[in-house]
Amino acid sequence: MLAGLGASYGTAAVYATRYLYPARPRAKAWMYVARVADIAPGGSLNYTTPGGEKVAIARQAQSGTVDDFVALSSTCPHLGCQVHWESQNERFFCPCHNGTFDKSGKGTGGPPGDAGQSLPRYPLKSEGGLLYIEVPTESLEVADASPPRDGHDPCLGPHLGDGARV
Amino acid sequence: MSLEFKRGVIAFLSALFLVSLIFVQWREVTRREAESGRSKAHISVPASSKACVDCHTQSTPGLVAHWEGSKHAERGVGCLECHQAQKGEIDGFDHYGLHIATVVTPNDCARCHAEIAGEFGGSHHAKAANILNSLDNLLAEVVEGHRGPIDPHSPTPGRAFTHANGMASVNTGCQQCHGSKVGLVSSDGGMLTVDDFKPGPDGVPTNLDAVAKVVKDQNGKPKFHSSTWPNTGIGRINLDGSLGSCSACHSRHDFSPRRARQPENCGKCHLGPDHPQKEIYEESKHGVAFRDLHAEMNLDGDSWVLGKDYTAAPTCASCHMSGNIRNGGRITHDPGERISWTNRPPVSLAMDTDLEHRVVTETDPEKRRALVADTWEAKRTRMQEVCSVCHSAEYVNNFYKQYDDFVVLFNEKFAKPGQKIMKALLDNGLRTKAEFDEEVEWTWYLLWHHEGRRARHGASMMAPDYAHWHGMFEVAERFYMELLPQVREMCAHAKEDGMAAEADNVLAVVDEILARPEHQWYERDVNELKAKRAAEQNAEKK
C-alpha cells in the first residue's frame, strides 16, 4: 500500500518538478553576419546579436574557410557578467571581479586570468561564401536607448496624397 | 470492511492513479511530437535592422509580416542587407542614419546570390525589356496609346485632368511584365534614366550633370517617375545599369521558394491569348496531376529535386528551372537552357544560341557553326533529363517527334508562306511599311502572334485543345478565310488603281503557294467547277 502511494504521488511530484524545470533550452539561431570576402585578414567587425549582446568577430588567417574567424562573446567565463573593451588599456575588462582579457580573449588578470579561462567563442560557419554565427535569439527586453529621431515620424504611415497628381 | 481489505483497496487505487498518470505522460509525449513539426521557425531581427522593423511594423505592418515569414528572417538577413546603398548611388538616400535605396536590383541580390544572378543575367528573362521597337511595343505605344500626352477633348465630371499619360497602356500593360526603364523625376520636368546617368561598372553614375537634375523630396529621397515605379517586370532596366528584377518571381518581402515553384507565379505574365502557357499547363496531364496532388509536392522543402523530394507532378519550375535527379539537382535561373525551339517569332527557330545567349539566325552552315555556343540538341538533352525522371526513352523521343512534326507543319504550311506573301505585298508596294494600318497586317499578326503561338505552345506542353481548336484550326481559318481573300482583294484594287504588274507579282506568289500539295485541296473543286463552266460557255458560244 505504502509503495503504491509513494509511487503514484511520487510520480505526480516528478511531473510537477518537470513542469517547473525550463521547458526548452535557450533558443539559438544561425544568423547571417557578412560575406567572407568582406572581412580582410587581420580585420574585424562588431556584430550585435538580436538580444543586443556585442560580439567581436575577427579574421586571423587567409585560408578562406570558417577557421579564419573567431567570434568572441562578451560574457565573462567567471560568473557571467558582461565585459567591455577598454581601448586605453587594450583589454577587455569585467567590472564584477576585475577580470581582464587580452585582444584575443585570453584571460590576463583577475579570476579568469588565475584560472586560465578565455572569453567564450560563438560557433561560426560559412556557406556559399557567407559567414553565419550561432547566437541566442532571446533575451530580456532592454529599454530602447536609441535617441529620439529627427524629421517626420515614420510610424505615422506612408504619405499618401502627393501621388494623386496626373 | 477489514483494515487489510482497505489497504488492498488503496494499493489498487494507487496503481490505477499511476496508470492514469502514465496516460498523462503519453499525452505529453504525443503533444510534444505533434508540436515539434508544427512550430514556426524562430524569427530574430538582426540588430542592424531592429530600428527599421520597429517603425515599419507600424507604418507598413504587412510588409514586415511578409518578411517575418521569409527564410531571410530565419537566417538573420534583415532590411539593411538588401536595401543598403553605397555612397554615390543615384537612388541612395539617408534614412534615419542609414544610407539606403528603395529599389533592390539584381546587383544587390548578387552580393549573396552571385551565381544565380549570373545565370539570370544571361537569360532571355533579363532582356525582357528589349521589346522597344518591336511590333508589340508599337501596338501599345502608338496603336493603343500615344507617344506624348493626351489632351482631354471634353471634361470628366468630378475630375480635373489637364492631360493624361499617352503611354499608360505601355506602363501598366507591357512594362509590368517586361520591365520598365526605371526613371527619376528631373528638375526640367522630364525623366532621367540609366541612359542619362551612364553608371560605371560599380553602378555609380558618371554623368554628374544628370545627377544634379534629380528632384528630391524634403527628406532627400529622390523622386521616382510614376510611370516607371512601382515595377517588378522581369527585365526591368535599373538605375545602376543592371537588368531585371528578382522580385518578379521571388515576390517581396517573403521571397518564398514555395510560391516560385507554383505555376501561378509564372502565370502573372505567361498567360492570355498570345502565349497561354499557364492555361496550356492546366489543360495538360501535368497540370491536372499538380492540382490533384498539390499536397504531395513538398513545396515547402528546403531541397526540391524532382525524383528525390517529389514526383507527384511537374510545375513550370520543375521542367524549366529546378533540379532533378538526372542532372544532379542543378537549378538554373536561365529558363532558356532547356528549350529547343523558340516559338516566339512567326517562324519557329531552333534554339542554337551564341555566347550572349541570343538565338543564332545565320543560315550559312559554316558561319553558323562558328557562332553557336550552345546547341538546340544540348538544350533538348537537358529537358529530356527532366522528362526521363518519369518517362521512358522511347516515350520521350516519340513525344519530341510529335512536337517537331507539329512545329514544322506550322512553319512550312502557314508561317513561311504567310511571311512570303506579306513580303511580296510590301516589296510590290501593295501595303505600306507602317504596321497595323492595313487589315491584312492585323490578320497576319493574329495568325502567328496569337493563334500560331497558341498552337505551338499547346503542342510543346501537351494541351490538345490548344494545339488544335485554339491553335491550328484558327490558324487555318485565318489563313484561308481571311489572309488569302484579303490579299486577292488588295490585288484586285491594285489592278483598278493601275498597278496590274505589281498585283500579278503578288498573285504569282499566292498561286505558287497554293499549287503546293498541302494547299491543293483548297481551290481544286472550285477550279474544276470554274473550268467546267468556262468550257460550257465556250461550247455555247460556238
Add this chain to the structure above:
Amino acid sequence: MFSLQAWIRERVPVGPEQLRELTNEPVPNHLKKWWWCLGGTPAYLFVVQIVTGILLAFYYKPAPQTAYESVRYITEEASFGWFIRGLHKWAATLMVAAVVLHQMRVYFTGAYRKPRELNWLVGMCLLLLTLVVGFTGYSLVYEQLSYWGATVGANITDSVPVVGVYMKQLLLGGEVYNDNTLSRFFILHAAVLPVTMAALIALHVTLIRLQGVTEFHFKDEDPKKAKFFNFFPEHLLTELSIGLVLMILLSVLATVLPAEMGPKADPLTTPEVIKPEWFFYVAFRWLKLFTGTLAVLSMGLVVFLMYAWPFIDAQIRKWRPNSEASVWIGIAGALAIIALTVWEASVAH
C-alpha cells in the same frame, strides 16, 4: 536511530501516544460508509488546489498585457502545464460540487442543529468563499469570457443599494476594468481568499472535534456493537481511498477534457453567447428573471435565510416539535436550484 528519536523527543515533548490521543477521534459507525464522508472531499480538493495553484503561479503573470500569453505558455509550452492547469480547473469544479453535496447532507440530516449552529455559519462562509474563489480564478485566464464575466460580476455588485458603487470600485480598482484589476483578482484568488478559507477550514474542523461528529442511528444496527471506531488508521484509510479516487478522476478529466484557451479578452467586443461557470448559472438565471437591485436584494435575502436557517429551524421546532418542514423546504430549494441551472444551461440567452 533511537538516539535521534530521543533527540527529537527532548526538543518536541510530544510522544506518539499524545499524537494518537489527539488524532484518534472516535468516529461514528455510519462513517464507515463512504457516502457519509463528503466533508473530507472538499478539504482534500482544497489541498489539490493549493498545490496546483502554487505551481501555476510560477508562470502566471497577472497583467492584462501578459496574462493571456502566460496562460498560453502554461497550456502549450511548459511540460505538463496543460495537465496542471486541467487539474486546477477540474478540482475547482469538483470542489464546488463536493461542498454543495456536503451541505445538502448536513442539511437533510439536521446536523446543523444545536449545538452546531455556529459551524453551519462557518460552513456557509466556506461555501460563499469557494464560489468567489471560483469566480476570481476564472477571471485570471483573461480570455473573452473571463473578461466579460468579471465585468458583469462587478456591475452586479454595483446594483447593491448605497454601498454597491463603492464595492465595485474597490473590486475593480477603478470605475471600469483597468490595468489594476487583474492583479487585484490575482491577490484575492491566490492569497487573501485561500488563507481565509484555510483559517475557516481549521475552525470548521476544530468545532467538529470539540463537539464530535453527529451520530446517526439506524434501525438495523446491532445495539451491542461498538458505536464508534478509530479515526486512525481506519477512517484515515477511507479518506486516502477517497483521495485516490479523486486523483484518478481528476487525471482522467484533465486529460480527456483538458482546459483550453478561448479567444483573448477584447474590451471592445462582447461575445454573442456569454455564460459564467456552471455553478453561477443559478444566480445568472435569477438575474435575468428579476432585474437590477431587486434581483440582487432577493438573492441577498436568500443567502441571509440560508445563514439564519439553524435559528429559524429552531423556532419552527419549538412551535411544532415534530415538524418535517425543513426537509420539504430543503427539497423545494434543491429542486429550484437544479431547475434554474438546467434552464440556464439549455438556452443560449
